[in-house]
Amino acid sequence: MNANAKRCRQIRLKHLTETEQFWETSFGGIISIPLILSEGLCLQHDSLTQSQLINNIFFVSGLCTILQVIFGVRLPILQGGTFALVTPAMALLSMPDWECPAWTKNASLVNTSSPVFIEVWQTRMRTLQGSIMVASLLQVLVGFSGLIGFLMRFIGPLTIAPTVSLIGLSLYDSAGVKAGSHWGISAMTTVLIILFSQYLRRIPIPVPAYNKIKKLHVSKFFLFQIMPILLGIAVSWLVCYLLTIYDVLPSDPDEYGYLARTDVKGNVVSEASWFTFTYPGKWGLPTASLAGVVGIIAGIICSMAESVGDYHACARLSGAPPPPKHAINRGIGVEGVGSLLAGAFGTGNGTTSFSENVAALGITRVGSRTVILLSGFVMILMGILGKIGAIFTTIPTPVIGGMFMIMFGVIGAAGISNLQSTDMNSSRNIFIFGFSMFSALVIPNWIMKNHTFLDTGVKEVDQVLQILLTTHMFVGGFLGFFLDNTIPGKLYTAISCFIAKNQNSTWHQCHIL
Template identity: 70%
Template sequence: MACSVSTLMARSQERMDSLRVPVATWPMAFWTSHRGISASSWGSRLPILQGSTFGFVAPSLAMLSLPSWKCPEWTLNASQVNVSSPEFTEEWQKRIRELQGAIMVASCIQILVGFSGLIGFLMRFIGPLTIAPTISLMALPLFDSVGNDAGIHWGISFMTIFLITLFSQFLKNIPVPVPVYGGEKKCHTSKFYLFQVFPVLLALCISWFICFVLTVTNTLPSSPIDNGYLARTDTKSNVLRQAPWFRIPYPGQWGRPTISLAGVFGIIAGVVSSMVESVGDYYACARLVGAPPPPKHAINRGIGIEGLGCLLAGAWGTGNGTTSFSENVGALGITKVGSRMVIVTAGFVLLLMGVFGKIGAVFATIPTPVIGGMFLVMFGIISAVGISSLQYVDMNSSRNLFVFGFSIYCGLTIPNWVKKNPEKLQTGILQLDQVIQVLLTTDMFVGGFLGFLLDNTIPGSLEERGILVWNQVQENSKETTLKSSEVYDFPWGIGTKFCTSSYIRVLPFWPRLDHSGKGEVGMSQLAHYSQASSRKHLSGAVETRM
């Protein structure tokens, strides 16, 4: 059997299955929950969850494909390899250590770009014609993988889609009576809009349970070669058996990280793609929850905090970095719940899943077509959110039609061609080849960069480009709006009531004091569901408070 880097890592996956959930989730969960610091609490201040990024996968595979990491001869026959032997363990652990060092060094670049204010400086040149293709291309290129997941069993996928649509669109304004104890009436019932708060979770649980019933009754195919086999809930039962009950990961658990120039340059390209994705996520999340567009200091802070998350992920040896999770942004569009407390709670859940391996392993048994059905809905919303940014732009202008159309189509075409023809972009310089490969295969980077370049070079008025309306967000009445400072400033009055020294406020990531007392006005209120709002009939968008 031919041996490759991917083959060797696949073989070692059996040993890592019991460690996969803790290793992958614990560092960011620790950063989020145990220390009380997250992208939603101290970073961008938006309800965004951090997770593993695909931007690091391509440079990681490129780095591990170097001749120095060629699989040894004794691993060529998989049937004769003892995956629990110290020799084999060292083979995959030294590759993890190489990834650790590259990620930790590259994450320092992201920290510098964020906290130095460089990313915020570039935001003055970014308008709707840059944001629209960037956000849309987060989801559009994923249609192939989503279709493959959903196509494993279209019946279950459509059932999941139907349930999410039913709960989030048709039943969202129907209250469910729940028993409540307290107040003047002691025992009484109160209205709770269950379907609007938990549409995805309800659909997931129902579809998951139905798949379990179909698995127990052997209605679903039991042969791995049959179509629909992955819809069974017992296909990943080995993960549940092998996962430990309790384990605390720690930095350097695979040994001392190593550093190579080729690996660092490759991962830096992934960092650039990750930052572009995160900026798009900030704007998408702000639009979905009705917040004002994020100011520069919030963007600087968010990117810097994400860099710290990547540094921690590298130190703990996850083999990947962290970035804003686009899937979570899509979930916000469905649930209408833009609460920081929800994200903090999710951090605690990740912490439990990382420390208690059995809990995370249970979620690994969710059937693939159920995930595919959810992604069809969520990614569709993300694409629509990106396109909705064009409402500020004069789309009767041939200039704007050219910029958007060309950017988004190139963002789909060029990465697809580069993935199929990687050998045609060889310059002879390995590090440069890795950077070019990663950047040109990242759809968001290609589309966003072309939108940025064309929008800032092709002549056009600020009104035509939508910059005027983009910078002057539509003002609503004081009863339905929030000041931008109330959304993006530090909690507990830090930066506004405390630590307001002029020397500190010079920092590009520190909140700016509003001496006018008016602040920036947003589009709608951010909140979680309170008892007061649950007593009212919700019509249209739900007003929530972060």
């Protein structure tokens, strides 16, 4: 009995360690989304509300993870916020009707407790919430009705590659603005993350350990492989703190480098409550915008296609058989329910499967649903602890910018990697991908500079066109989808699929076509 009890304790300790590894892989992506959205919501000078948004997204991510593991695809895969909805959300919030008043951009003019300021950002949040909730109903319908299998027959890698790549590439401006607040600090953060994740990833750290067989011994812990982003941010954060307390960084808000100080956010940690509880309608009754719904739907379609690929990759890496169609349908349906909850709880975002989690599976070879369930509970706990969200908001701006440089670059490359099973010696495929990518950079850029060009006389139609044509991933994905399904020569799909199967690939079309 004692032996069994000891073994159970060892298993629980192992699960806790593995749980820590998995939720840390989602850390960067989860905190990035509220920080980006805060600019469009006019919250760049309201750190306390930013911290509440971070708590909200942690809480909902944990809740959706538990739902997905128990009721959804039932694979060990984390759920979290999706950058696929960030781009259309920012396109909606950048429209003339929703552009932030000039005074909200000046910290000295912002009174965060003022009813006027609260109404400014909550009006935008409620519109974003309602748009996400309505759009997520489509995902629920597509998932639980089984339509996802039919849709994926027409959505190939030449549609997915430009769509996912442009999610990362379209956020270059946000990364540049934050990194440019102090290029030295942001470059240091980037270099540290590269050092930890690429150069030192296979170097173990010796740590003391004990078990019944080996007694007290030295074990290998791959620290740099497990938490490179967290380590990079922590070291840069510490450097900024030291530069702040020794007054190396300027104290004048108008001087270059001021945003690298760790005391910029004031007393946000002390002002934040120890415990915070989110609930549907926290920011008021959600409202919907036709343009917002259409834009979010474009992001959700991209998210669904990416999730199907993640399911197959997760199944293979965890040693499970390829997920059957009914499991995929449940997974997409539950993700739709998750986005509905995310909208209702006021995260300003939806939910999707975390590709970073799939990558962590490949590294750790831990395919336990128990570990992912524990990760979900940890994220819920972090969403309840108000001080946690407040601490994350104090990360200096250039440190966030350095992290964005890595994160958005990897997202862009991950999109292109969808072409690995496609014949890129074909002039047809090269044309479709190249034209879709370039057009998706040119058209939105021109429309944003000439927003009065779209004038049909119907305001709602103008808004829909404005959001769609300024959303890079929609333009690239639509052109890739249209050209791939109309230009003759799609036989390459069947050939590539056959090759991918023989190479034990996880390309989702091999299982759906």
